[in-house]
Amino acid sequence: MAREHRLRICVGFDGDGGQIIRQISAKSEVELGDAVVRALMKSGRLVEFIPEIYQQFEASKREPAPKKTNFKKYLEHWRQTYKTSGAVNTQVFRDAKQNILLRAFGNTDLEELRPDDVQRFLNERAKQVSKTTVKSDWCMLKEVLDSAVSDGIIERNPAKDSRLHNPAPEGKGTSALTIEQLKSIQTAIPTLEDQRERCLIALLAFTSMRREEALGLRWENVDFEHNTLAIREAIVFPVNKPVLKETKTKSSERLFPMGEELRKILWDCKHESGYVISTKSGDPISSVTYRRIWASLKSHIELYGASAMNFRTTFATMSIASGVDIRTTQALMGHSTPDMTLKVYTKTEPTRLPAAVEARCDLIFSLCTSMQIAAICTKNQKKRAAYCATLWCGKQDLNRSGQRSKALETRTF
Numbered sequence: 071m072a073r074e075h076r077l078r079i080c081v082g083f084d085g086d087g088g089q090i091i092r093q094i095s096a097k098s099e100v101e102l103g104d105a106v107v108r109a110l111m112k113s114g115r116l117v118e119f120i121p122e123i124y125q126q127f128e129a130s131k132r133e134p135a136p137k138k139t140n141f142k143k144y145l146e147h148w149r150q151t152y153k154t155s156g157a158v159n160t161q162v163f164r165d166a167k168q169n170i171l172l173r174a175f176g177n178t179d180l181e182e183l184r185p186d187d188v189q190r191f192l193n194e195r196a197k198q199v200s201k202t203t204v205k206s207d208w209c210m211l212k213e214v215l216d217s218a219v220s221d222g223i224i225e226r227n228p229a230k231d232s233r234l235h236n237p238a239p240e241g242k243g244t245s246a247l248t249i250e251q252l253k254s255i256q257t258a259i260p261t262l263e264d265q266r267e268r269c270l271i272a273l274l275a276f277t278s279m280r281r282e283e284a285l286g287l288r289w290e291n292v293d294f295e296h297n298t299l300a301i302r303e304a305i306v307f308p309v310n311k312p313v314l315k316e317t318k319t320k321s322s323e324r325l326f327p328m329g330e331e332l333r334k335i336l337w338d339c340k341h342e343s344g345y346v347i348s349t350k351s352g353d354p355i356s357s358v359t360y361r362r363i364w365a366s367l368k369s370h371i372e373l374y375g376a377s378a379m380n381f382r383t384t385f386a387t388m389s390i391a392s393g394v395d396i397r398t399t400q401a402l403m404g405h406s407t408p409d410m411t412l413k414v415y416t417k418t419e420p421t422r423l424p425a426a427v428e429a430r431c432d433l434i435f436s437l438c439t440s441m442q443i444a445a446i447c448t449k450n451q452k453k454r455a456a457y458c459a460t461l462w463c464g465k466q467d468l469n470r471s472g473q474r475s476k477a478l479e480t481r482t483f
Contacts (some may be wrong), residue, residue: 075102081113138179139223142172148217162315166308167210170195175211180218185231193237201238208236244379246387251374256331258371265339266355267367269346274381276332278403281378282306283317285354287346292336297328301404305345307357314354322404386411 075096082090094109096102145168153164174191175183188211195204212229219227247255256275262268273284282304291300301324305312317323328336336346344352347363355363367373376384382403389399400411 075099077102077106079106079109081109081115138181139218141178141180141183142176144180144218144223145171145214148214152217162306162308162313164210167207169308170207171211171214180215180223183215183224183228185228185234188229188231189234192234196236196238199238200241201236202241204236204238208234244377244383246384247374247376247380249388251376252384252388255371255373255376259335262367262370264363264366266347266363267370268335269339270363271367271371272332272335273346274378276329277326278382278385279326280304280318280322280382280404282315283322283404284378285312285345285347285360286314289341289343289346292328292340292346294333294337294340297333299326299328301326305354307360310357312354312356317404319404319406321401321406324401324404326402 075098077094078091079094080089081092084090092109094102094105096105149164149168174194175187178187188208191211192204192208195207199207208229212227215224215227215229218224252275255271259268259272259275262271270284273279273287274281277284277299279287279299279301283301285305286303287299287301288303291302293300301317301322304315304317304322306315307313339346341352345354347355349355349359386399386403389402390396394402396408396411400408403411405411
């Protein structure tokens with residue numbers, strides 16, 4: 071026998087405001103629902119439910135709410151679709167930028183992203199990194215959102231709002247060490263007991279190597295016979311784990327001459343294979359290990375606040391100051407263009423300014439004297455005056471015909 075379905079409902083109110091309850095029963099849930107509706111219609115209470123029933127009916131006719139697109143899922147789709155190509159170092163760079171954007175917007179839907187969200191992101195990044203890095207993060211965000219606009223997911227790119235700005239202060243650039251400071255560091259290197267500390271600071275202080283190039287140097291690339299370092303690979307840290315990649319640019323692959331002091335330091339630490347700065351097993355070190363080595367270095371010798379970048383800047387500055395031409399300095403630095411060497415890495419050495427002013431004054435004095443000689447001469451004496459002027463400037467510049475005038479040799483002014 072089927073179970074009977076029952077339900078108690080309120081069909082009205084008595085004179086004292088109390089509910090009038092009626093029990094409805096039926097053989098099935100459908101019949102019970104019909105019986106409830108009939109009872110409410112009979113009691114006149116059905117009209118109370120009409121607005122709610124109408125709203126539910128209208129809502130059922132509407133189109134379902136559009137599905138929103140999560141920023142994290144779209145960013146992963148964008149990388150896999152449009153950014154699969156590129157060198158290893160490019161992919162490492164994109165991975166790092168992707169992690170930064172995911173921490174900021176990973177739980178946000180693209181449709182809900184507003185310009186003020188982007189500006190808050192820029193403000194927070196400006197507290198942690200340089201203006202150039204903030205700009206780089208911003209550029210990648212704009213590129214991702216431009217793709218979302220092209221796909222029809224959003225109408226406008228909120229990262230391109232005219233009100234947005236990069237709040238990070240202008241950087242002062244990387245300073246160069248003085249000759250005295252550099253010499254002090256180089257002299258202290260042999261006193262270091264830890265082999266990795268000696269090799270790391272020696273590679274930075276005696277060469278133009280980037281930090282990642284020093285960490286990526288293998289013993290197989292140290293040629294003690296020809297005194298050269300073959301810079302072929304680099305180690306970077308997108309996270310703590312080291313990642314092996316190509317050098318920054320094709321020009322960064324280079325043979326670097328090894329001086330006698332550096333050769334002696336590396337010779338004392340020599341191994342048959344593995345990385346020069348490595349773990350006990352010869353593998354590249356992690357980011358945490360690098361920070362520990364650098365902290366230990368600072369506790370043992372005075373680094374004058376220098377980082378690996380400061381040593382590169384110092385190398386470029388001193389090369390130019392010592393008379394090395396820009397093309398040679400560019401090659402030693404591993405730059406693609408001389409502009410990078412001059413604009414970014416080469417700094418003015420204050421101690422050379424007085425000598426530069428003095429040299430300029432000497433040149434002006436020489437030119438002025440030559441002009442005075444020419445002014446006091448007659449028209450017929452101009453040729454002799456020109457000859458005297460060249461002698462004054464230290465140049466034996468004979469006339470173009472190559473014939474020396476006897477008058478210039480015998481006659482006086």
